[in-house]
Structure formats: structure tokens, C-alpha cells
Amino acid sequence: xxxxxxxxxxxxxxxxxxxxxxxxxxxxxxxxxxxxxxxxxxxxxxxxxxxxxxxxxxxxxxxxxxxxxxxxxxxxxxxxxxxxxxxxxxxxxxxxxxxxxxxxxxxxxxxxxxxxxxxxxxxxxxxxxxxxxxxxxxxxxxxxxxxxxxxxxxxxxxxxxxxxxxxxxxxxxxxxxxxxxxxxxxxxxxxxxxxxxxxxxxxxxxxxxxxxxxxxxxxxxxxxxxxxxxxxxxxxxxxxxxxxxxxxxxxxxxxxxxxxxxxxxxxxxxxxxxxxxxxxxxxxxxxxxxxxxxxxxxxxxxxxxxxxxxxxxxxxxxxxxxxxxxx
Amino acid sequence: xxxxxxxxxxxxxxxxxxxxxxxxxxxxxxxxxxxxxxxxxxxxxxxxxxxxxxxxxxxxxxxxxxxxxxxxxxxxxxxxxxxxxxxxxxxxxxxxxxxxxxxxxxxxxxxxxxxxxxxxxxxxxxxxxxxxxxxxxxxxxxxxxxxxxxxxxxxxxxxxxxxxxxxxxxxxxxxxxxxxxxxxxxxxxxxxxxxxxxxxxxxxxxxxxxxxxxxxxxxxxxxxxxxxxxxxxxxxxxxxxxxxxxxxxxxxxxxxxxxxxxxxxxxxxxxxxxxxxxxxxxxxxxxxxxxxxxxxxxxxxxxxxxxxxxxxxxxxxxxxxxxxxxx
DNA sequence: TTGAAAGCGCTAACAA
DNA sequence: TTGTTAGCGCTTTCAA
Numbered sequence: 001x002x003x004x005x006x007x008x009x010x011x012x013x014x015x016x017x018x019x020x021x022x023x024x025x026x027x028x029x030x031x032x033x034x035x036x037x038x039x040x041x042x043x044x045x046x047x048x049x050x051x052x053x054x055x056x057x058x059x060x061x062x063x064x065x066x067x068x069x070x071x072x073x074x075x076x077x078x079x080x081x082x083x084x085x086x087x088x089x090x091x092x093x094x095x096x097x098x099x100x101x102x103x104x105x106x107x108x109x110x111x112x113x114x115x116x117x118x119x120x121x122x123x124x125x126x127x128x129x130x131x132x133x134x135x136x137x138x139x140x141x142x143x144x145x146x147x148x149x150x151x152x153x154x155x156x157x158x159x160x161x162x163x164x165x166x167x168x169x170x171x172x173x174x175x176x177x178x179x180x181x182x183x184x185x186x187x188x189x190x191x192x193x194x195x196x197x198x199x200x201x202x203x204x205x206x207x208x209x210x211x212x213x214x215x216x217x218x219x220x221x222x223x224x225x226x227x228x229x230x231x232x233x234x235x236x237x238x239x240x241x242x243x244x245x246x247x248x249x250x251x252x253x254x255x256x257x258x259x260x261x262x263x264x265x266x267x268x269x270x271x272x273x274x275x276x277x278x279x280x281x282x283x284x285x286x287x288x289x290x291x292x293x294x295x296x297x298x299x300x301x302x303x304x305x306x307x308x309x310x311x312x313x314x315x316x317x318x319x320x321x322x323x324x325x326x327x
Numbered sequence: 328x329x330x331x332x333x334x335x336x337x338x339x340x341x342x343x344x345x346x347x348x349x350x351x352x353x354x355x356x357x358x359x360x361x362x363x364x365x366x367x368x369x370x371x372x373x374x375x376x377x378x379x380x381x382x383x384x385x386x387x388x389x390x391x392x393x394x395x396x397x398x399x400x401x402x403x404x405x406x407x408x409x410x411x412x413x414x415x416x417x418x419x420x421x422x423x424x425x426x427x428x429x430x431x432x433x434x435x436x437x438x439x440x441x442x443x444x445x446x447x448x449x450x451x452x453x454x455x456x457x458x459x460x461x462x463x464x465x466x467x468x469x470x471x472x473x474x475x476x477x478x479x480x481x482x483x484x485x486x487x488x489x490x491x492x493x494x495x496x497x498x499x500x501x502x503x504x505x506x507x508x509x510x511x512x513x514x515x516x517x518x519x520x521x522x523x524x525x526x527x528x529x530x531x532x533x534x535x536x537x538x539x540x541x542x543x544x545x546x547x548x549x550x551x552x553x554x555x556x557x558x559x560x561x562x563x564x565x566x567x568x569x570x571x572x573x574x575x576x577x578x579x580x581x582x583x584x585x586x587x588x589x590x591x592x593x594x595x596x597x598x599x600x601x602x603x604x605x606x607x608x609x610x611x612x613x614x615x616x617x618x619x620x621x622x623x624x625x626x627x628x629x630x631x632x633x634x635x636x637x638x639x640x641x642x643x644x645x646x647x648x649x650x651x652x653x654x
Numbered sequence: 655t656t657g658a659a660a661g662c663g664c665t666a667a668c669a670a
Numbered sequence: 671t672t673g674t675t676a677g678c679g680c681t682t683t684c685a686a
Contacts, residue, residue, distance in 0.1 A: 001438070001440070001464075003662095003663055003664085004663065004664060004665095005663080005664095013672075013673085014672070014673045014674075015663090015664080015665095015673090015674095016665080016666075016672080016673065016674075016675090017671090017672060017673070019664070019665060019666080020665090020666090020672090023665085025665090025666085026666095026671085026672090027671070028671075028672085029671060029672090032671085032672085044438070046434075046435060046438035046439045047439060047663080047664070048381065048439060048440050048662080048663050048664070049377070049380070049386075049436075049439040049440060049441040050376070050377040050378070050379075050380030050381040050386065050440060050441075050662085050663080050664090050680095051377070051381045051662070051663035051664040051665090051678090052377075052663080052664055052665075053376070053377030053380075053664090053678090054375065054377040054378045054381050054662090054663080054664070054665090054677095054678045054679065054680080055663075055664040055665040055666080055677080055678055056664075056665055056666085056678085057665095057678080059376075059377065061423070061441075064424070068405060068408065068409040068412065070402075070601065074401055074402045074405050075397075075401045075402070077405065078395060078401050078404065078405060081395065081424075082395040082426065085395065085424060085425075085426050086426065086428065086429075089426075089429050089432065094423055094424075094425070094432070094436065094441070095423065095424045096388070096421055096422065096423050096424070097391070097408075097412060097421075097422045097423070097424040098412075098421070099409065099412045099413065099416075101413065102413075102416050105416065105421070107373075108373060109376075109421065111328065111371070111373035112373045112374060112375060112376040113328070113375050113376060113377060114376040114377075114388075114421070137328075221605055222578075222607075223607075251549075274397065278548055280549075280550075330678095330679055330680085331679065331680060331681095332679080332680095340656075340657085341656070341657045341658070342657090342658095342679090342680080342681095343656080343657060343658075343659090343681080343682075343683095344655090344656060344657070346680070346681060346682080347656090347681090347682090350681080352681090352682085353655085353656090354655070355655075355656085356655060356656090359655085359656085374679080374680070375678080375679050375680070377678085377679080377680090378662090378678070378679035378680040378681090379679080379680055379681075380662090380680090381661095381662045381663065381664085381678090381679080381680070381681090382661080382662055382679075382680040382681040382682080383662085383680075383681055383682085384662080655686105656685105656686080657684105657685085657686080658683105658684090658685080658686100659682100659683090659684090659685105660681105660682090660683085660684100661680105661681090661682090661683100662679105662680085662681085662682105663678105664677105664678085665676105665677090665678085666675100666676095666677095667674105667675090667676085667677100668673105668674085668675085668676100669672105669673085669674075669675100670671105670672085670673075670674095
């Protein structure tokens with residue numbers, strides 16, 4: 001492998017000139033820059049990442065702490081990850097993938113200066129990793145919103161607003177007995193941030209209207225959806241609408257509603273675009289822009305890195321639309 | 328951050344002694360080892376990854392080149408990835424995630440010595456990345472089997488054997504007109520290695536029995552499955568069995584078969600355990616052990632790294648089982 | 655069993 | 671506009 005010294009020699013300049021020409025951190029005459037670029041090309045020179053990291057204490061690598069669990073909806077995870085990775089590339093950063101099942105990894109990676117910054121997915125309301133994240137020298141962005149973010153940046157869809165918007169929309173449409181089919185029981189039990197927040201928004205909006213919440217969890221399968229609706233109907237036979245925040249359960253919910261004779265205004269789905277687009281019925285819909293949130297997370301963390309900006313919390317406002325089946 | 332020098336000072340030894348104590352590459356007296364370990368603990372010392380990489384030309388990082396496409400079945404991808412990441416951790420390696428849509432990444436990462444080895448997913452029969460992979464100094468393992476592996480290690484389920492096994496099983500059960508519902512048209516058109524191989528095995532086995540292949544692609548949706556079966560039936564009204572190698576289309580295929588009055592021996596599903604386990608009917612089943620293949624890939628590449636072993640090709644034999652619905 | 659010291663390849667302060 | 675050079679924090683050879 002060619003080193004910076006090889007390039008310097010070939011171009012007839014000093015190593016520092018090569019370094020500066022490559023980083024653009026000081027002006028270089030056109031002539032020498034071109035000689036250097038030629039040498040780089042001819043020798044197929046690539047800077048040694050370790051050497052650069054050692055000298056500059058920057059690695060141009062982000063850590064992505066992601067759960068590869070099956071209890072959260074898998075395609076959604078992958079959309080977040082895809083958003084993070086593609087956006088990282090536009091900022092000339094690579095992504096080191098850490099899965100949650102090994103808590104010591106983050107420590108090692110962060111303390112060993114392997115990464116410049118950290119993006120953390122699957123945040124719980126009272127997340128056990130928060131102390132560690134706060135103590136790091138590298139900036140972190142959470143995808144989600146813990147109870148107390150402190151000096152950590154956060155970005156997510158405003159799930160409380162999602163819950164409120166959904167209820168208000170259905171109330172305006174004349175529905176009164178509005179159920180909620182939430183994520184799987186495991187996710188609920190973990191107090192995954194988004195589940196908690198949506199539930200609160202939903203319950204608050206109902207309370208304001210003097211109505212009681214009708215909530216249930218569902219496994220992320222067709223059968224889970226059917227069961228959940230059956231359960232809701234049993235407890236509340238006058239159910240006249242349902243908000244579904246569970247991608248996998250949607251098909252089952254739809255079947256159950258149809259069999260129960262409910263119309264296509266009784267369902268309000270919360271989910272990513274592709275999932276909802278595939279639904280076989282018209283319905284109201286609030287998008288979870290997963291890839292976009294992943295991209296934003298990277299933008300935010302890179303901003304902090306480059307502009308030394310402080311932490312911020314960004315909650316994307318939900319938008320409600322109507323999904324129509326394309327025949 | 329504490330450095331190795333801080334540790335050496337605190338323990339009253341030289342830096343080399345600390346280094347050797349930590350790597351275990353030369354004998355250290357019990358007494359000094361303990362002093363060093365105490366110092367490490369008290370200072371919370373972590374070696375600087377860049378410095379280590381520079382001095383030793385090892386990074387303990389693997390590159391995982393993975394497509395984050397939606398046209399391949401997403402949960403399956405994530406199972407591969409999970410297998411790779413968890414197994415990497417047991418070998419004390421981290422994983423740098425590269426997505427396919429940026430072909431220059433691999434170059435940069437490999438030439439910049441950011442990784443010790445590379446695992447590549449989503450291999451096509453005549454994959455355009457092969458020349459580059461062959462030219463790297465780092466060992467590579469392909470998950471899949473290109474037409475000409477050369478000096479590259481490969482690991483995958485033996486999809487040709489899957490096709491053959493499926494056909495032979497159905498023939499033995501008295502079926503004669505055996506259809507194949509393959510992956511999405513995009514995947515087929517790319518000549519993704521596994522799709523090609525399964526198709527060949529299937530067609531060969533039929534040819535040996537003097538029968539013709541009845542093949543079609545399907546979108547990975549319920550609707551895709553319904554359409555695919557309809558199409559097969561239209562072209563071959565005497566269809567009496569179908570091999571499905573398309574997770575997303577399975578529910579639709581099942582519906583279509585049931586409506587067509589076919590029994591539960593008419594379907595042979597090829598897919599990962601969790602997908603098949605969720606199917607609402609009994610059927611024959613060949614597993615795609617995605618996580619296991621990911622783990623094997625890492626084992627193989629680590630073997631080459633540590634034992635200097637040469638490349639090898641491992642094709643896992645398929646096993647056929649019966650999936651039964653648990654009521 | 656331990657230590658001294660020469661790099662590894664780069665960045666950036668300092669000097670010209 | 672360019673060059674010299676001192677590190678960055680490790681590993682590993684050579685020497686004791």
C-alpha cells in the first residue's frame with residue numbers, strides 16, 4: 001500500500017503539502033495540487049484510517065446502536081438503518097453496527113475512540129444506557145425520546161401528537177368509542193419510548209373529550225390483529241373506530257373489522273409508507289417516516305460534530321392522509 | 328483518556344510490559360500482571376483503536392457488505408446480519424456496515440485498512456464486485472455462490488439441492504405437475520445466486536423425471552402469491568403441487584391453493600423458521616437457516632485470518648421437515 | 655521476566 | 671505557498 005510519503009516523493013513535495021492538498025486545510029497552488037492528484041491516482045493512494053485517527057482523533061465513523069430484535073417490526077428497523085447508513089455516506093462517514101444484546105460494545109467502541117459519534121435506536125422511556133451515553137465524550141443522538149434527555153440530542157416522530165391527532169380526527173368524524181391496538185406486549189412492557197408516548201397522546205385526547213381509552217396490545221401477526229380486535233369488541237361492543245400502531249397486526253385488524261361490518265373510516269393506521277401502501281383497503285393513515293428520521297439523526301449528530309452545536313430535540317409533526325387502494 | 332503510558336506508570340512497569348500483559352503474547356509474572364490489571368481498572372484504560380491498528384495492522388473490524396433493498400425479503404436480510412454481528416462479537420470483532428448502493432465504499436474501507444476481512448451478501452451469479460474482492464489483501468467470504476468463486480470463500484444453503492430435494496419429495500408423494508413460485512422478478516433478473524441455483528436444481532430434477540418446469544416469479548406480497556398461483560393454474564390447469572421460494576408471497580399462495588381445493592401436501596415452502604412457523608396451514612418445509620449462515624460466514628473468515636487457512640466453499644445440505652400449525 | 659526504543663502513517667503547529 | 675518535525679498511542683524487535 002502506498003503511503004503519504006510515497007505520494008510526496010512522487011509529486012516532489014513534502015508530506016505536509018500532500019496532507020494539506022488532500023484535506024484542503026490550506027491553500028495549495030494549482031500546479032502542485034495537480035501533481036499531487038496525479039501521484040495519488042497513479043499510486044492508488046488511500047490514507048490509512050488508523051494513522052489518520054491517531055493523528056487527528058477523528059475516525060469518520062459513526063456507531064449505530066440498533067436492536068436486531070424480532071419483537072419490533074423488522075422492516076421498520078431496516079428503514080431506520082438504511083436512512084442512517086445512506087445519510088452517513090453523504091457526510092463521508094461509515095457506520096459501525098452495534099447490536100443491543102452486548103452492552104459492553106458501546107463502551108469499548110467509544111472509549112477506544114473508534115467512532116466520532118453515536119446514534120442510538122430503540123430508546124426506552126427510562127433507558128438504562130442513558131448514564132453511559134451522557135458520560136461519553138462523543139456526541140450522541142437518540143432515535144426516540146426518553147423521559148429526561150439531558151444533554152443528549154433526540155429525534156423522532158412526535159408520537160404523542162400522533163395519538164392526539166388520530167383521536168381528534170376520529171372524534172371529528174363522529175366516532176366516540178375509539179380503540180387502540182398498540183405494539184406487542186414485550187415492546188409495551190419495555191416502555192419503548194414511542195409506545196408510551198403514543199399511548200399518552202391518545203389517552204389525553206380522549207380524556208379531554210370525556211372519553212375513556214380502550215387499549216390493547218397485539219402480537220405483530222395477522223392472528224394478533226384478529227385477536228386484538230376480538231378482545232376490544234368483547235370488552236367494548238360499541239367500539240366504532242380503532243387506531244392501529246402495529247404494522248404486523250394490520251392485516252388481521254382489517255379482516256376483523258370487515259367481518260364486524262365496520263366501514264373504511266373505522267381504521268386509522270400508523271406505520272411506514274410501504275406497509276400502509278400494501279393494505280388491501282382504504283383507510284386513514286399517519287406515516288412513520290423511518291428512513292427520514294434516520295437521516296435526520298445523522299444530520300443532527302454531524303452538525304454537532306462540525307459546528308460544535310449543542311444538543312437539540314426534534315419531534316416531527318405527524319401528518320394525516322388517506323390511503324387509497326390502487327386497483 | 329488514559330493511555331498505555333499512564334497504565335505503565337501507575338503499575339511501575341514499562342509500556343511494553345503492559346502491552347504484553349494485555350495481549351498475552353509473552354509470559355508475565357503473576358505479581359506484575361496483577362499490578363497492571365489493577366492500574367487498568369482504576370484508570371479505566373481502553374487501548375486506542377487507531378493506534379493499535381497503526382502499529383499492528385489489525386483493526387478487529389469486519390466489513391459487512393449488505394443490500395438494504397426492499398425487493399429481497401427484509402426479515403431474512405436482518406437474520407443474516409444478526410448472525411454476522413453476534414458471531415463477530417464472540418470473535419471480538421466489530422462490524423462496519425456497508426450498503427450496496429455505494430460501490431466505492433468497499434474500496435475505501437479496504438484500501439484504508441479499516442477492516443481485517445469482508446463478508447459480502449446478496450451475491451449474483453456473475454457478480455460485478457468479484458474482481459475487486461479478489462484483488463483485496465483482506466480475505467473475503469461470500470454469502471452465496473457465484474459462477475466462479477476463484478480464491479474467495481463462499482457459504483450458503485445448497486439451493487440447488489433444495490430445488491432437487493423439493494421436487495424429489497413431491498414426486499415421491501405422487502405429484503407430477505410441480506410448479507415453482509420464485510423470488511420477485513427483480514431478484515430473478517439480477518441473477519441473484521440463490522434464485523438461479525434453486526431454479527436449476529428444480530428444473531434438473533424435473534427433467535430427470537421427464538417432466539417440464541412450471542415456473543413463475545411473484546412479488547413478495549399476499550397479492551403477488553395469489554397472482555402467481557393464478558398464473559400457473561392458467562398455464563397448467565393440472566398443477567398438483569407448488570414449491571414456494573418467496574416468503575412474502577406465501578400467505579397469498581396458501582389462500583389461492585386452498586380456494587383451488589388443493590390439500591396440504593400441495594405446498595412446499597422454502598424459507599426461514601419464523602416465517603414458516605407463522606403459516607396458518609400445515610405444509611412441507613425446507614429451512615433457510617439465515618442466522619446460521621451468517622455465523623458460519625464469520626467463522627470462516629476468522630479462521631482464514633487467524634489460521635491463515637485457504638478459501639473454502641461450504642454449501643449446507645437442506646433438510647426437509649413438516650410444518651404443523653400449533654393451535 | 656522485563657525494558658528501551660524504533661517504527662506504524664498521518665496531522666498540524668511552527669517556521670520559512 | 672511550502673517544508674520540517676513533533677507527536678498521536680500503540681506493537682514488537684532487540685537487548686538485557
